[in-house]
Amino acid sequence: MTTKSIQLGPISWTPSAAPLIMGIINVTPDSFSDGGQFLAQDNALNHARQLAEEGADILDIGGESTRPGAALVSEEEELERVVPAIRNIAQANLGCAISIDTYKARVAEKTLEAGAHIINDVWGLQREPDIAKAAAAHRAPVIINHWEKERQSDIDILEQMKRFFDRSIEIALQAGIRESEIILDPGFGFAKDAAENIDILARLEQLCDWGYPLLVGTSRKRFIGSLTGREEPRDRVFGTVASNVIALMKGAAIFRVHDVAAHKDALAVAHATAKKQRT
Numbered sequence: 001m002t003t004k005s006i007q008l009g010p011i012s013w014t015p016s017a018a019p020l021i022m023g024i025i026n027v028t029p030d031s032f033s034d035g036g037q038f039l040a041q042d043n044a045l046n047h048a049r050q051l052a053e054e055g056a057d058i059l060d061i062g063g064e065s066t067r068p069g070a071a072l073v074s075e076e077e078e079l080e081r082v083v084p085a086i087r088n089i090a091q092a093n094l095g096c097a098i099s100i101d102t103y104k105a106r107v108a109e110k111t112l113e114a115g116a117h118i119i120n121d122v123w124g125l126q127r128e129p130d131i132a133k134a135a136a137a138h139r140a141p142v143i144i145n146h147w148e149k150e151r152q153s154d155i156d157i158l159e160q161m162k163r164f165f166d167r168s169i170e171i172a173l174q175a176g177i178r179e180s181e182i183i184l185d186p187g188f189g190f191a192k193d194a195a196e197n198i199d200i201l202a203r204l205e206q207l208c209d210w211g212y213p214l215l216v217g218t219s220r221k222r223f224i225g226s227l228t229g230r231e232e233p234r235d236r237v238f239g240t241v242a243s244n245v246i247a248l249m250k251g252a253a254i255f256r257v258h259d260v261a262a263h264k265d266a267l268a269v270a271h272a273t274a275k276k277q278r279t
Contacts, residue, residue: 004180006141006213009097009117011057015213015253019267022058022099022256023051024219025089027081028065028073044085045092052094055264058118059094060256061085061111062101066122066190078107083114090115099143105130112138122147122190124168132175142177143215144168146187157196158206161186165210183254185215194223201246208251217256218243237262245270 005014013020027044048059063081064073073081086098099118100111105128108119112134119135120143121127135142146161165184172182186207188197200207201218208214218224219240220233228239237259244255244263248270257263 006180007139008058008141010095011097013057019248019252019271020057020254021055021260021263021267022060022215022254023048023054023056023096023260024256024258025051025059025061025085026065027061027063027085045088048089048094048096049092051260052096054260056096056260058097058099058254059089060099060101060120061089061116062120063107064102075104075106078102078104079110082107082111086111086116087114103127103131105134109134109137112140116140118143120185121145122187124164125171126164126168129171129175132172132177135172135181136176139181141181141183142172143183143185144172145185145190145217147190149191151191157192157199158203161200161207162210182212183215184210184212185217185256188216188218189221189223192223194226197221197223198227201243201250204247204250204252213253214247214251215254215256216244216247216252218247219257219259241266249274 005012025044025047051059061082063078082100086100090098097118098116099120100108100116101120102108103121103123108131118141119131121131122145124144124146125132125142144165146164148164151160169182173179186200220236224236224239224243225231228236230236230239240257241262245266248267255263255267
């Protein structure tokens with residue numbers, strides 16, 4: 001993993017030094033775990049404050065659900081949801097970096113102007129490649145998520161993932177994003193079944209060996225429920241924590257979660273252990 005420092009808004013972070021926790025704020029009516037809870041702007045700001053108090057380093061704001069079957073959201077509607085939320089959270093000076101969860105170039109541009117620091121693109125810059133230009137213009141780091149709805153079943157999933165990331169990284173570099181501003185996300189749950197998600201988690205160190213900081217987003221996802229028998233997403237906290245402790249021990253550096261306080265403690269213990277092992 002890189003030892004170069006990355007500027008994430010107010011945070012100067014060295015990936016090899018300490019893990020970061022990204023708290024999730026969905027300003028949507030239909031997200032799978034917390035849809036509608038934080039759509040009102042006061043609710044979004046209050047939740048941001050709570051996540052910051054619990055120890056979040058990054059606040060990830062999204063205005064369009066990516067759950068299976070979710071309705072598409074127009075650019076204008078997404079902007080109406082996320083720009084006020086990001087502006088209010090930025091003005092609150094909570095000490096956290098702010099991430100915008102979007103694949104739309106114009107939404108990225110407007111939210112970076114409103115106070116966001118990071119672009120988190122579930123389509124890995126490939127749905128609207130101009131999003132990379134918006135990031136470069138604002139010197140914003142990008143999180144490149146792996147999501148391919150059609151994949152070849154006869155090719156190893158990590159090999160397919162690497163090919164996808166190679167395309168995304170080329171888009172980023174050509175747009176002027178620095179290599180040190182790229183973070184990869186294997187996209188747990190994005191067009192992947194439970195067996196594939198477990199396979200990726202078991203081999204996560206191979207992804208870390210590519211040299212980019214790795215973000216993991218397993219929080220409350222369906223494959224956690226399939227392993228634990230927990231049907232309700234909110235009941236999947238313990239399973240999520242277990243998956244993220246495993247991911248940290250295998251080299252992951254950023255953890256996108258709903259339950260910040262639980263992960264703050266668990267990852268502190270895991271990080272101290274992993275650090276001791278390295279020495």
